[in-house]
Amino acid sequence: MSTSRHVIAEKKRNRSSWLLSLPTVIWLTIFFLIPYLVVIIYSFLTPDTYDVKFEVSFDAYRQIISGGYLKSFFQSFKLASITTLLCILLGFPVAYYIARANEKLKNILLIFIIIPFWTNLIIRIFSWRIFLSYSGVMNQMLMGAGLISQPLEILRTNTAVVLVMVYVYLPYMILPLYSVLEKLDFTLLQAAMDLGANEVKSFFKITLPLSVEGIFAGTLLVFIPALGAYLIPQLVGNQKSLYVGQIITYKIKNIPRNWPMASALSLTLLLLVALMLLIMYGMYRYHKNRRKY
Amino acid sequence: MQPLRTKLFKGMNLTVFSLVMVFLYIPILILIIFSFNDARIVTGWQGFTLKYYKQLFQNRTIQEAFWNTMLIAGLSTLISTALGILTALGLENKRFTGRKGVLALIYTPLMMPDILMGVSLALLFNFTRVNTGMFTVLIAHITFCISYTAIVIQSRLEGFDYSLVEAAADLGARPSYIFWKIKFPLMMPGIIAAALLSFTLSIDDFIITFFTSGRGFDTLPIYVEGTIRRGTITTINSLSTLMIGFTLLLVVLTKRVRKIIISAM
Numbered sequence: 028m029s030t031s032r033h034v035i036a037e038k039k040r041n042r043s044s045w046l047l048s049l050p051t052v053i054w055l056t057i058f059f060l061i062p063y064l065v066v067i068i069y070s071f072l073t074p075d076t077y078d079v080k081f082e083v084s085f086d087a088y089r090q091i092i093s094g095g096y097l098k099s100f101f102q103s104f105k106l107a108s109i110t111t112l113l114c115i116l117l118g119f120p121v122a123y124y125i126a127r128a129n130e131k132l133k134n135i136l137l138i139f140i141i142i143p144f145w146t147n148l149i150i151r152i153f154s155w156r157i158f159l160s161y162s163g164v165m166n167q168m169l170m171g172a173g174l175i176s177q178p179l180e181i182l183r184t185n186t187a188v189v190l191v192m193v194y195v196y197l198p199y200m201i202l203p204l205y206s207v208l209e210k211l212d213f214t215l216l217q218a219a220m221d222l223g224a225n226e227v228k229s230f231f232k233i234t235l236p237l238s239v240e241g242i243f244a245g246t247l248l249v250f251i252p253a254l255g256a257y258l259i260p261q262l263v264g265n266q267k268s269l270y271v272g273q274i275i276t277y278k279i280k281n282i283p284r285n286w287p288m289a290s291a292l293s294l295t296l297l298l299l300v301a302l303m304l305l306i307m308y309g310m311y312r313y314h315k316n317r318r319k320y
Numbered sequence: 321m322q323p324l325r326t327k328l329f330k331g332m333n334l335t336v337f338s339l340v341m342v343f344l345y346i347p348i349l350i351l352i353i354f355s356f357n358d359a360r361i362v363t364g365w366q367g368f369t370l371k372y373y374k375q376l377f378q379n380r381t382i383q384e385a386f387w388n389t390m391l392i393a394g395l396s397t398l399i400s401t402a403l404g405i406l407t408a409l410g411l412e413n414k415r416f417t418g419r420k421g422v423l424a425l426i427y428t429p430l431m432m433p434d435i436l437m438g439v440s441l442a443l444l445f446n447f448t449r450v451n452t453g454m455f456t457v458l459i460a461h462i463t464f465c466i467s468y469t470a471i472v473i474q475s476r477l478e479g480f481d482y483s484l485v486e487a488a489a490d491l492g493a494r495p496s497y498i499f500w501k502i503k504f505p506l507m508m509p510g511i512i513a514a515a516l517l518s519f520t521l522s523i524d525d526f527i528i529t530f531f532t533s534g535r536g537f538d539t540l541p542i543y544v545e546g547t548i549r550r551g552t553i554t555t556i557n558s559l560s561t562l563m564i565g566f567t568l569l570l571v572v573l574t575k576r577v578r579k580i581i582i583s584a585m
Contacts, residue, residue, distance in 0.1 A: 040413055047410030048422045051403045051466055055425050058463040062440030065447045078446070120336035123329070136337075143344050145567045148524050149541045150560040153548060154347035157354060157557075164350050194343065226329055247431070255433020257527050262548065272435050272527075279442060279531065286443065293439045300432060 063297075070290035076283045087291035096274065096292065100299070103271040106185060107253035110192040114200040114249045115242060117193070122204035122241070123234075126211070137205070144198040152262045155191050156182065159263070187263040188270075192253050199252075200245035207241035208234075243311050251300055271296055348564060355557035372558040379555060385543040388454070392529075392539060393522035396461035401515045403462075404469025405507070411474050429467045437464060438531030445532065452534030460532040461525065465518035472517060476510025 070087055073080040090096065125136045143151060158164050159182040166178040181187050211234065219229040257272035264270060269277075271292065278289035358369035376382060407426065411419060429437065441460050445452055484506070488498045526541040533542060540563075547556055 037415065041415065041417055044410040044413040044416035045418055047406045048416075048418065051407040051470060052418075052422060052425060054403065054463070054466060055429070058441065058444070058459060059425075059429055059437070062437075062444040065443045066440045069443050069447075117336060117340055120329075120333040121340050124333035124337040127330075127333075139341060140344075142567065143348065145520055145570075146348065146564050147541065147544075147560070149526055149544050149548075150351070150556075150563060151347065153544070153556060153560065154351040156548075158347050158350055194347070197340070197344070230329070251431060251433055255435045257435055258545070272433070275435060275439060276527075276530075279439060286446075289439060290443065293436055296433065297436055304431060 066290045066293055069286050070294055072287050074283070074285040074287050078284070079286050084287065087285075087287040090288065091291055091295060096271075096295075099269050099271050099274055100295065102185075102268055103254055103256075104299070106188055106192070106270075107250050107256075109189050110196060110253045111200075111246055111250045113189070113193045114197050114245065118197055118200035118204050118245065119238075122201050122208050125201075125205050126208035127213075140198050140201050148195065149258060149262075151195060152191055152259055155187070155194065155263060159187055159190075182263055183265050185265060185268075188260050188265075191259050191263050192256065195259065196249040196253055199248035203244035203248065204238060204241040207238045211237055239311075239314055243307060247304070247307065250303065254300065254303075255296060351557055352561045352564065355561040357557075372555050373562075376555050376558050376562070381538070382540075382543065382555065382559065385538045385540045388537060389523055389539040389541075392454070392457055392461055393519050395458055396465050396522050397515050397519045400462045400465035400469045400518050401473075401511060403466050404473050404514050405511060407466075407470040408473035408477050408507075408510075411470075412477050412480075426467050426470050429464065430471075434464070434525075434527050435531075438528040441528070442531040452532055453537045456532045456534070457529055457537060457539070460528050461522045464525070464528060465521060468517050468521060469514040472514040473507065473510045476507065476513075480506065 069079060071083055071085065073082040073084040073086070121140075125133060125140070128136060156163075160166075161178050161180060161182065163182075165181075166175075169175045170178065181190075215233050215237075216229050219233055220226070224232065255272050256270060257276050260270035260273055261276075264273075275289050275292050275296070278285045278292070355372060356368050356370070357366055358371070359366035407422065410416065411422060413419070416422075437460070441456070441463070442452075445456050450456060484502055485498055488502055493501075524541070525539075526545060529539050529542055530545075533539070538546070540559075544556060544559070
């Protein structure tokens with residue numbers, strides 16, 4: 028008797044869970060999943076000056092495979108990787124420093140990390156243009172100090188793209204690293220050092236392995252947006268070697284339009300991201316299993 | 321406990337931390353300083369002026385873009401937070417048969433570059449022959465905000481203290497009473513964090529708006545990008561300074577907001 032009443036209550040609860048989630052599920056199906064179907068369909072159509080022609084064509088994929096676009100994928104991949112690596116190298120000491128600070132200082136330091144993050148992205152990129160430009164602040168300061176005799180041309184280079192990407196995405200690396208390091212049991216370090224391990228050894232044997240989760244999370248948060256970036260390469264990058272995000276945008280916005288090409292490039296980018304996620308997941312699983320023994 | 325003998329790392333960490341702080345704040349500081357600079361292009365200091373702030377308040381296009389931004393951010397925050405609350409309450413049931421599927425659907429958009437959502441929505445609106453404008457931008461913003469609001473509110477419910485709810489039920493409180501008098505107030509910090517997050521994300525977004533806005537409906541980031549492209553940048557510095565000031569005011573002055581932000585991260 029009581030079990031059947033329990034089953035009925037359970038069923039009712041399950042149904043109300045479905046009803047509560049339904050609006051979001053419907054919304055994301057219509058505006059997130061179905062649009063990808065449209066992208067898949069469009070990638071097999073024929074481009075038209077302003078629109079698409081509903082005639083099947085494989086030209087877009089043929090062009091991607093034949094090479095021209097692979098270079099820009101390679102470049103985006105390379106710059107996003109360098110950015111991620113620099114974010115780890117810079118973010119780790121910063122996160123560690125905040126995690127080891129006292130309670131009161133901790134919150135203030137965190138706010139300092141978050142403020143740029145809550146400042147408009149396009150404005151932050153724009154401020155770098157002022158700083159880096161040929162007659163900009165940095166060059167004037169360096170020349171004023173007598174360190175250089177001619178202005179450096181950093182703006183519109185890959186260096187500028189990496190610099191600004193690190194600037195923009197660094198908080199995304201610091202915050203997850205901070206949250207693992209904060210939970211790290213520092214008595215372990217104490218024990219290791221009491222037993223004679225030096226700082227470097229205890230870092231590689233204890234701190235680093237225990238913060239791998241933060242590194243993985245941060246890498247996802249930095250690498251994926253960096254790979255698909257448009258605004259940063261558009262505003263500070265070298266316009267002779269375009270980023271994937273720029274090519275996709277041009278194919279959609281500029282006339283003559285080539286929406287099949289934009290679609291095929293988007294799907295390739297999606298594939299690349301999915302592959303990255305799989306590799307990361309595999310590495311994460313491997314790491315976790317190894318730690319058990 | 322005796323302090324760790326980590327002098328080497330401590331010194332190094334402090335150094336890197338200070339350098340990163342300089343790195344994070346120098347461009348913003350320069351931007352603020354130059355918004356008061358009496359020069360058409362950014363070359364050296366030419367004297368203090370407020371004329372670009374005056375221009376800002378006389379510029380109709382900027383004001384229109386500002387109100388567009390606020391309208392979209394307000395509406396998308398309202399709707400995506402409401403949807404987020406419902407989803408979080410649905411996911412609260414751990415034995416919910418669709419739990420894994422719904423979670424996957426919410427998390428997937430976060431793992432893709434923004435540009436892909438922009439492209440796919442642009443093509444959807446083209447395919448269905450919907451005219452792009454305010455309405456399509458609003459749809460796009462709700463779409464990318466839902467994931468964040470649902471996740472933030474849901475993670476807050478994970479650490480929920482059910483003993484209060486059980487106590488109220490034992491004392492004979494009706495379910496609706498329990499929800500509105502106990503559960504909802506306890507969910508409030510999570511809801512505020514979610515709303516703040518989606519509001520900022522909406523104000524900040526460029527690329528998805530760029531793909532879904534069509535001509536004639538500009539938000540501030542779209543306006544700013546256009547101005548930078550056309551090279552008429554004088555008012556941008558002052559506009560940016562005001563926007564930074566707005567953020568600072570929000571973050572620094574309100575302790576409550578600060579706490580919520582930290583816990584939401």
